[in-house]
Amino acid sequence: MNMSDVLLAFESVEIRRGMGIVVSDFSLTISEGEVVVLRGENGCGKSTIIEAAARILPLEKGKVLHHQKVVIDSEGRRNTPTVPFGLTLQENGMVGSDTIAEHLSNMMSICKIKTNLAPVLKQYSLDHRVNDLISHLSGGQQRKVSVIAGLLPAMISKSARLILLDEPDAGLDDAAIHTLCEHITSLRLAGHSFLIATHDERILNCATRINDLKQDVEQTPPQGEVWQFPVVELTKSKNFIQNGFTYNFKTKSGFANNGIAGFLTLGILLSLVEPMELENLHGLKMGFALLPAFVAGLCGDPIVNLLRENRALDWWRANTAIPRAVVLPMIGGAILTIISSYIFLENIEAIVVIVGSLSTLFCSLIIGFLQLTTNKLSRPQAVFIRLLTPILILPWSIVVTELTTYI
Amino acid sequence: MSGKIGIGFLGFGFLGIMSTLYLGLMWAPSVAIDAFESPAAQRIFYWHVPSAWAAFIAFAILFIGSALWFFRRSPTGWRLHVAGAEAGLATGLMTVWSGTIWGSAEWGTPWDWSDVRLNTFGLLTLLALFLVLGRRSQPDGIETRDTFSTFGLFGFVLVPFTYIATRIWVIRHPGPVVATGSGGSLQSDMSLVLLIGAISFTIFIIGHILTSMHITKLEQRVELLQNKIDRSE
Numbered sequence: 001m002n003m004s005d006v007l008l009a010f011e012s013v014e015i016r017r018g019m020g021i022v023v024s025d026f027s028l029t030i031s032e033g034e035v036v037v038l039r040g041e042n043g044c045g046k047s048t049i050i051e052a053a054a055r056i057l058p059l060e061k062g063k064v065l066h067h068q069k070v071v072i073d074s075e076g077r078r079n080t081p082t083v084p085f086g087l088t089l090q091e092n093g094m095v096g097s098d099t100i101a102e103h104l105s106n107m108m109s110i111c112k113i114k115t116n117l118a119p120v121l122k123q124y125s126l127d128h129r130v131n132d133l134i135s136h137l138s139g140g141q142q143r144k145v146s147v148i149a150g151l152l153p154a155m156i157s158k159s160a161r162l163i164l165l166d167e168p169d170a171g172l173d174d175a176a177i178h179t180l181c182e183h184i185t186s187l188r189l190a191g192h193s194f195l196i197a198t199h200d201e202r203i204l205n206c207a208t209r210i211n212d213l214k215q216d217v218e219q220t221p222p223q224g225e226v227w228q229f230p231v232v233e234l235t236k237s238k239n240f241i242q243n244g245f246t247y248n249f250k251t252k253s254g255f256a257n258n259g260i261a262g263f264l265t266l267g268i269l270l271s272l273v274e275p276m277e278l279e280n281l282h283g284l285k286m287g288f289a290l291l292p293a294f295v296a297g298l299c300g301d302p303i304v305n306l307l308r309e310n311r312a313l314d315w316w317r318a319n320t321a322i323p324r325a326v327v328l329p330m331i332g333g334a335i336l337t338i339i340s341s342y343i344f345l346e347n348i349e350a351i352v353v354i355v356g357s358l359s360t361l362f363c364s365l366i367i368g369f370l371q372l373t374t375n376k377l378s379r380p381q382a383v384f385i386r387l388l389t390p391i392l393i394l395p396w397s398i399v400v401t402e403l404t405t406y407i
Numbered sequence: 408m409s410g411k412i413g414i415g416f417l418g419f420g421f422l423g424i425m426s427t428l429y430l431g432l433m434w435a436p437s438v439a440i441d442a443f444e445s446p447a448a449q450r451i452f453y454w455h456v457p458s459a460w461a462a463f464i465a466f467a468i469l470f471i472g473s474a475l476w477f478f479r480r481s482p483t484g485w486r487l488h489v490a491g492a493e494a495g496l497a498t499g500l501m502t503v504w505s506g507t508i509w510g511s512a513e514w515g516t517p518w519d520w521s522d523v524r525l526n527t528f529g530l531l532t533l534l535a536l537f538l539v540l541g542r543r544s545q546p547d548g549i550e551t552r553d554t555f556s557t558f559g560l561f562g563f564v565l566v567p568f569t570y571i572a573t574r575i576w577v578i579r580h581p582g583p584v585v586a587t588g589s590g591g592s593l594q595s596d597m598s599l600v601l602l603i604g605a606i607s608f609t610i611f612i613i614g615h616i617l618t619s620m621h622i623t624k625l626e627q628r629v630e631l632l633q634n635k636i637d638r639s640e
Binding site for chain 1: 520521523526527529530533534536537540541544545546547548549550551553554557558630
């Protein structure tokens with residue numbers, strides 16, 4: 001075996017889940033044109049290995065390499081792979097408010113290549129649904145989209161790509177599994193490599209090696225046609241701010257998550273006081289003007305909340321950087337501060353608007369960061385992370401005091 | 408055995424705390440009538456200061472436990488983390504609660520969001536609450552322990568910050584009256600009651616931590632036995 005052909009390598013990997021060691025001293029290499037299928041009873045560690053290969057799970061010992069470069073190791077290194085790879089998790093890792101076209105275009109953007117996917121979608125009977133929201137699809141259709149997104153880096157690249165599929169057959173009908181097997185074979189013949197966890201005999205038959213986590217057994221896979229590389233064009237990949245802006249703009253999650261809270265705060269303040277009554281209470285007037293933007297920020301990063309659906313956060317984290325809301329919170333904070341300044345300060349100062357805008361941005365980023373730190377937990381939604389948010393009140397009150405003095 | 412020692416410490420500590428309360432409210436001399444806005448409320452100081460002292464001990468235990476778990480994966484470290492968080496929550500709440508009573512009487516407001524000492528100490532207590540509630544909301548596992556011990560480590564950054572806060576920014580919270588480096592400003596009877604309080608709270612917190620560690624050890628043993636039963640079925 002030529003080492004330059006190795007697309008994925010596990011070197012003496014040990015992985016824990018819960019308090020138990022699920023995978024111990026596991027080593028495996030997958031070269032160009034190989035399909036390795038992980039087989040074993042439930043709980044033996046198949047998904048754990050796939051998720052470790054995708055850099056989602058931390059390693060206790062050993063390291064994982066993509067294209068001979070370390071992507072994760074037990075020392076805590078976690079490097080973004082230089083070559084894009086395909087990933088289908090057990091949960092689909094998609095956001096319900098994306099359309100099929102949008103989700104697949106996210107994957108193509110990560111690969112920096114775009115192509116017409118209509119022929120592939122037709123093979124999975126999804127071509128008539130291309131502009132439908134993922135949340136409007138049936139469970140089986142959603143699974144098909146997730147599988148296509150996983151295969152996509154190989155489908156659009158002439159160079160060898162690594163594809164990780166965790167139980168891709170779950171929820172697929174016979175016709176879709178047949179198409180999937182054909183794709184695995186044709187992409188293998190084009191030089192791409194697969195690591196697949198499955199119980200399905202039809203997919204097992206596509207393997208060049210079957211691994212039960214203890215030993216490899218080689219087998220002769222079926223022959224077929226080599227994958228016909230489609231016409232593609234190069235494109236630029238989007239960074240985490242652009243992806244966050246797209247999600248935020250499309251789903252209006254920033255308004256639903258943060259904006260409404262800001263407007264409610266403004267309404268509550270107006271129900272408590274007549275702005276004219278605050279005539280000489282300058283500190284209070286400044287505080288009231290900046291409060292709606294601050295409260296909007298305290299609601300956190302709307303994109304982090306959105307991506308918690310179906311492990312989309314893990315999907316993004318495995319492939320590239322997690323999208324973050326940056327632009328729209330600033331705009332939202334500025335709008336809220338303009339309105340509240342007009343009401344409570346009776347004029348609109350640029351410095352107050354900038355401070356309001358930045359307070360929304362910083363608060364939402366800090367709370368989003370806190371949310372991300374607890375994302376590794378089994379039940380991240382159940383953890384009481386917002387108990388720590390009162391610390392933001394102190395710097396905010398200092399800013400209000402300073403700004404009152406300044407103006 | 409450690410369980411019985413812990414309960415013994417808890418009992419002695421409790422008796423000491425009750426004695427401190429009695430001495431502080433009934434025996435200790437009053438402050439000068441013009442010393443504070445509300446001189447009578449100053450007596451809560453005999454509860455507030457020792458409980459804050461105990462809270463700092465608990466947060467130090469939390470830090471040590473978090474570090475031992477995070478860097479060495481020590482099961483004792485995790486038990487120290489759990490015990491430190493629970494003890495920190497108990498004593499933190501005692502401190503915050505007594506402080507708000509004094510604040511209401513002295514300042515006319517129970518809390519000041521612009522005071523650095525109040526806010527950093529409040530956050531430490533909220534961190535302990537987060538760790539206690541968070542641990543109960545999650546299944547025990549490496550990810551849970553790693554995440555919470557990280558918060559335990561970062562949280563400790565606030566301890567020296569809280570300690571020096573009244574030495575640097577005196578906003579509402581009074582400056583230090585003991586450990587000032589200039590011999591202190593307390594009468595000897597006041598110092599005696601305060602010393603009894605500090606010793607009692609220290610004994611109490613040691614008992615709390617030993618008992619909590621014992622309970623966590625028992626919980627872990629139950630889980631181990633349950634897993635053994637699951638595997639044998």
